[in-house]
Amino acid sequence: MISYPSILQPIHDFLFVTECLHCGVRLNNGEQRVCNNCWNALSIVRENDYTFKVLIDRFREGRVIDDFVTLFYFEKGKLLQTLAHSLKYEEVATFGFELGVRLGKKISNKTIECIIPVPLNKRKERERGYNQSEWIAKGIASVITVPVLSNAVRRTRYTVTQTHLNAEERKKNIADAFEVTNADAVSRKNILLVDDIITTGSTIQEIARVLKNAKAARVIAGSAGLAKLGEDA
Ligand SMILES: [Zn+2]
Known part of the structure; x- marks a missing residue:
């Protein structure tokens, strides 16, 4: 020393x-x-948990997400909540990357050809200077060695923050908010679509829908965090 x-x-x-x-x-x-x-x-998400089953059912009904992998519950006061705070670039780079490495180890047995991070609003990205889902995607890519396509999907319009919206309102808020910019890159591909925290799943389903319209073969949803549902939700 x-x-x-x-x-x-x-x-x-x-x-x-x-x-x-x-x-x-x-x-x-x-x-x-x-x-x-x-x-x-951190509390690990198990496949038999109520919240995980609700999300899997929702994705099955939506018919655009073929599989779902996630790591931890997003809980107040615990580590993942720091992701929602304004971390500095260096912090989110190392922390997001490490979350991605852990997620990558969990999904290493699934057939994936490319990774697409959920795009941030350009405005938000400018404010923060980073897209944390992209750092998670890079961490995953370091384990399963497939390309990260950060610009294959983009937001077409600004959407209001979803924190206080219910599932139905979120669905409306997010409808047609994304487009595929490079159809060749996603057509016939098995894609891992990555978000930092999944709450109702409406955003990731909407992007998956756009990817399937662009002829993606399979879309696997991946997230570092999952918001826990009450049994009455
Ligand atoms: Zn600590």
């Missing part, structure tokens, strides 16, 4: 980030941006 004159310590900390971006504890060797405690506190 190099020791710094106290005047240089802040510069060292800036260059070599040493704190967990969620809880702020000092990171141990081998931990990158997030401590193991915060990773371990």
Whole structure:
């Protein structure tokens, strides 16, 4: 360990980030941006869970998403919520990438030919400087080694934030909000469509619909997080 004159310590900390971006504890060797405690506190989504089954049924009814893979529940106060905060570029790059690596390991046995991240509004992307779904996609691609097609789908119009809309309102809000920009790239392909957090699934279904219209063979939905439904939802 190099020791710094106290005047240089802040510069060292800036260059070599040493704190967990969620809880702020000092990171141990081998931990990158997030401590193991915060990773371990996440609740893993199981295929028999109520929420997962509801989403699978919804996707089956919608008939455009062929399979669904997700990792953790999105819970208040836990690590994934930091994704919804305005992380700095470097933070989302390493954290999003690591989420993608974990998701990639879970889906490595499925036949996928390319990965498409859910596009952000250009306005939002400009404000934030990044699309976190794209970093998750890059992390997955590092495991299953297929190309990430970040520009194959784009938003055609601005959509209002969906936080306070119910499932039906979300569906309307998002209808015809996307288009395929490169039909050759998606035609007859098995595609992994990646979002950071899935709530009702309406956005990812709408993009899957557009991809299927462009003759995509299979669309597998993938997300790092899943919003948990109450049993009465
Ligand atoms: Zn932590």
